[in-house]
Amino acid sequence: MNVLLSRLDEQQRRWFVALEAQRFGWGGASLMAKITGLSRPTIQRGQRELAAGLAQCSTERVRAPGGGRPPREAQDPELLTALEALLAPETAGDPMGRRAKAKRSSLQQLSDALSAAGHPVSRTTVARLLRQLGYSPKVNARRAEARSSPAERDAQFQHIAEQRAQFAAAGDPIISVDTKKKGAGR
CATH class of the missing domain: 1.20.1280 (Monooxygenase)
Known part of the structure; x- marks a missing residue:
């Protein structure tokens, strides 16, 4: 059965x-x-x-129209803007736009930061919104390297973020350069 x-x-x-x-x-x-x-x-x-002879039952739909909970961004229209503001200083990625953008924060960190800002949201919703915004929901592979780096590294990122903001405010172009280390003997 x-x-x-x-x-x-x-x-x-x-x-x-x-x-x-x-x-x-x-x-x-x-x-x-x-x-x-x-x-x-x-x-x-x-x-x-x-x-009742199935008189009230629709032959075209199994479920009634409009069923289900609306998406979180429909309930909180400022959610996407808040997420983009959190991601702006830590976004990295392919400047040509061929691959998804990367971010430093984990889904849990972004979820916690949004909740603290008055936009309660789960990790799975953050992952869905990141894909919608063109980000990879996975943590940047260099994140472990960033954790073991000296404390000055965060200051460098803050300085770069301030410089970007100044250039953007002045209407000047912002150029992103991605470099790779070459090991000895290569």
Whole structure:
């Protein structure tokens, strides 16, 4: 029975189990709930729909329109702006735009910072928003290297961020240069 139920949509599953529960008579809904894992209220809803001749049930949609929770950015229109503001000083990536942009903060750090700023959001939502903004949700591979670097490294990033802000305010171009270290003997 459960193999058959796995092939049916929500309505069909509810109606089939409701028919079987009616066939058992008193206690049938409880028995079918144990067998199938459907809740008794779901089975009873199916019984009511069958008793009404399925008159209120749509033949085109399985679920009612407008169901589900709206996305977090629809609930909080300033969320994307706040996330972009957090990412601005730490964004790195391909200047030609061929690959996703990278960031230094983890999903948890971004989630915590947004929550502290009055925009409560989960890590999975942050990951989805990062993909939407063209970022890789994964932590930059150089993050471990940045942790073991001296404390002056953060000061360097702050200085670069200030310089970028000054150039942007003056309308001057900002050039990003990505260099690679070459090991000895190469």
